[in-house]
Amino acid sequence: xxxxxxxxxxxTCGPLEIATFPCRTDNYxxxxxxxxxxxxxxxDAPEAAQIEAALSQxxxxxxxxxxxxxxxxHIEGVEQLCAGGGVTVVGAKADAVRLPKLxxxxxxxxxxxxxxxxVRIFDTPGHTVGHIVYYLPGPKVLFSGDTLFAMGCGRLFxxxxxxxxGSLATLKELPxxxxxxxxxxxxxxxxxxxLDIEPDNPDLLARIADxxxxxxxxxxxxxxxxxxxxxxxPFIRADTAAVARSVSLVGADAAIVFAEVxxxxxxx
Ligand SMILES: [Zn+2]
Numbered sequence: 001x002x003x004x005x006x007x008x009x010x011x012t013c014g015p016l017e018i019a020t021f022p023c024r025t026d027n028y029x030x031x032x033x034x035x036x037x038x039x040x041x042x043x044d045a046p047e048a049a050q051i052e053a054a055l056s057q058x059x060x061x062x063x064x065x066x067x068x069x070x071x072x073x074h075i076e077g078v079e080q081l082c083a084g085g086g087v088t089v090v091g092a093k094a095d096a097v098r099l100p101k102l103x104x105x106x107x108x109x110x111x112x113x114x115x116x117x118x119v120r121i122f123d124t125p126g127h128t129v130g131h132i133v134y135y136l137p138g139p140k141v142l143f144s145g146d147t148l149f150a151m152g153c154g155r156l157f158x159x160x161x162x163x164x165x166g167s168l169a170t171l172k173e174l175p176x177x178x179x180x181x182x183x184x185x186x187x188x189x190x191x192x193x194x195l196d197i198e199p200d201n202p203d204l205l206a207r208i209a210d211x212x213x214x215x216x217x218x219x220x221x222x223x224x225x226x227x228x229x230x231x232x233x234p235f236i237r238a239d240t241a242a243v244a245r246s247v248s249l250v251g252a253d254a255a256i257v258f259a260e261v262x263x264x265x266x267x268x
Contacts, residue, residue, distance in 0.1 A: 008054055009220050013179050014139030015117070020222050021054050023047040024146065026185045027073055028222050029054060030143065031062075037115030039063045041090075043143045044183065048077030050217035052215045055154065057061075064114070067091035068145025069131040070098040094123075095130025108132065122171070126164025127154030133171070140175055142226065144181045147171070151207070153235040154183075155266070161259035168236045169254070176227030187211050187221035193265050197234040197246050204232040234261050 007021040015035050023029040023046035030043040031054055041064035042051050055062055065087060072232045073126055078100040081087060083127040090112070093105035106112050109125040124147040131154075146154035147167055155166055192207040196265045200206050207228060211221055229236050238258035244250050247260045 007218070008057060011179065011223055012142045013136075013141045016136070016139050016141060018141070018179075018181065019054055019058060020181065020220055020225075021050065022185070022220070023050045024073055025160070028183060028185060028220070030181050031055065031058065031060060032114075032141075033058075033060055034115040034117060035064075039115050041066050041114060042077075042081065043181065044145065045077035045081055046073050048080035051077055051081060051132055062087055065089045066134055066143065067099055067102075067109040068133060068143065068147075069128045070095055071128065071146070074145070074183065075100050092121075092123075092130050092132045095128075098130065106132070118140075122167075124164075124167035124170070126156055126159035126161075126167050129158045129163075131159075131167075135174060135178075140176050140178045142171070142174060142180045144171065144180055148180065148229065148233075148236065149182045150180075150211075150221050150229070151189060151194045151204075151233045152186055152265070153233075153262070156262060161262055162255045164262070165238060165255040165258040168234075168258070169239070171226070172230065172236055172239075174226055176225065176230060178226040180225045180226055180229065181223045185221060188215060193268055194232060194234045196264070196268070197261060198232075198237075198242060201232065201242065203228075207232045227229040235265075238246060 011018045017033045019031040023027045027046035033040045040060045043066045088103045089100040090104045091102045093107050106121045108121045112119045122133050124131045124133050127146045191211050239254035244257045249257045
């Protein structure tokens, strides 16, 4: 990650065009354009200058900012991006007190719409207690913030392991073909750790090789698919026999297995 937003990766998910570009040290910036309505949302606002540069390069006009959680590296750009007006800031009602001023407060279980597209909001406590993620069931797109990463998950700054496991278990119910746009480029280090847990997982070995190649070429590992995570991510796989066995917790509740995997990652 070199913080060069000139290099934008485009992903088309049904009627959505989604731009991925680096921000700050290791954050990802995302811009989502609905080709039906022309609406354009930034998902989190790690850095105004990079997001403005991407908007300018794409010729897009920002209409929305969707916030996942209150950490500075996800909200810092909000004020500047809103300075010209015309931008609707969306975030969790339950965490509104710690977020920038919200124009639309959303609640898990109450769908919101981006143009004509349904957006489901899930509470995913763990990294922070007020963290939410955005899922568009039509094009099967998930913005997972700092809850789910490629082969990783967010650190437990506020929530418990039990809460975070519940969050990941909720996301695990989404379809394998879901495209996952995650908050940070931690993929190489996550892959390295994942190998400690499942050294013989062939899907993991293949993914780590792909990751090394992508990063060596200056590419981005985002987005991934939920299917890839279900096959290779040791955190979301805490309910599998393979991961339980590797941390010597065969037969234990998945939340206990998850807590042990998270503890090992924190110590690495
Ligand atoms: Zn965070």
